Amino acid sequence: MESIDAVGPAPELVSDVFARACTSRAAFEDVTSRWSSLVLLALAEGPHRFGELRRRVEGVSERMLAQSLRGLERDGLVSRADAGTIPPRVDYELTGLGARVAEGLRGLADVLESAVPEIDRARLDYDAR
Amino acid sequence: MESIDAVGPAPELVSDVFARACTSRAAFEDVTSRWSSLVLLALAEGPHRFGELRRRVEGVSERMLAQSLRGLERDGLVSRADAGTIPPRVDYELTGLGARVAEGLRGLADVLESAVPEIDRARLDYDAR
DNA sequence: CGGTATCCACCAAGATACTG
C-alpha cells in the first residue's frame, strides 16, 4: 500500500490567519494594529531611536509607541539595543523577520498612496448616495 | 537653463501614509483594521455572500462584518451586488484596486503563517525574561 | 437571508505627571 503522509517537506499548511487560535492570526493582528504597522514602516527606513520614531509616526503618543514596540519586540520583529548610557540611548531596528513583514507593509502602503485619487473619488461617490 | 519640474510622469510623492491628514493614511488604517483585513483576504479567494464571509472570518460578528463591508465599499475596494430577491442574496467581490490591496495583504499573511514557529519561540523567549 | 437598532462593557488610547 502507498504510504500516507510519507515523505515530502514540511506541511506548512498548518497555519491559518483565518483561525482564531492560530499564532499567525494573532501576529497578523499585531502587525496590522494601528500604530505597529506605521512603526514597522518607519523602521524599514533604517534604525531609529525612540524620539525619532515618535516624530516620524505622526500622532503617536509616548505610551502607544512604547506599547507597540514591546509587542513587536515580543513577536521577534524588532530588536532593542539599550546603550546603557546617561542620557539614555536606545536604538530599535528590524530583525530579519521584521524586515520581511515590513516589506509587505510597504507594498500595501505604496498601492494605497498611488491610489489616493481613486479612493477620494470612490468616497465622494459613496457619500453622495 | 534647465527646466525645473519640467517633464516626467506624475509626481506620485504627494501621498504619505505617515501624514495624519493624508487619504492614504486613513485608507491604510481602514485596510489594516481588525476585521477589514481578513474580509479582504477572504474575498481574494473569490466572491462571497454575507453569510459565507461570516463563516469564513472566524469570530466576526454580524455588526462588525456589515460595518467593515461598508467601509471597504466606501473606499472603492469592494463592490456589492444585491440581487433584490426574496430571500435576499447579496454578493461581495473585490474591485481592481481591492484585488491589488488584497494581494499585499496575502503576502503579509503568507510571511506570518510560515513564520509561526519563529514567532512562537520569540514570544517564549520574551516572556521568560 | 441579510441585514439594522439598541444597549452595554471593556479597553484602546490621549493627557499629564513623574523618574532613572
Added chain:
DNA sequence: CAGTATCTTGGTGGATACCG
C-alpha cells in the same frame, strides 16, 4: 532621553432583538 504610572474618556466591538 527614554520611558513608566495613573487617570479618564471615547470608541470599538460583542450580545441581543427585531425587520424586510
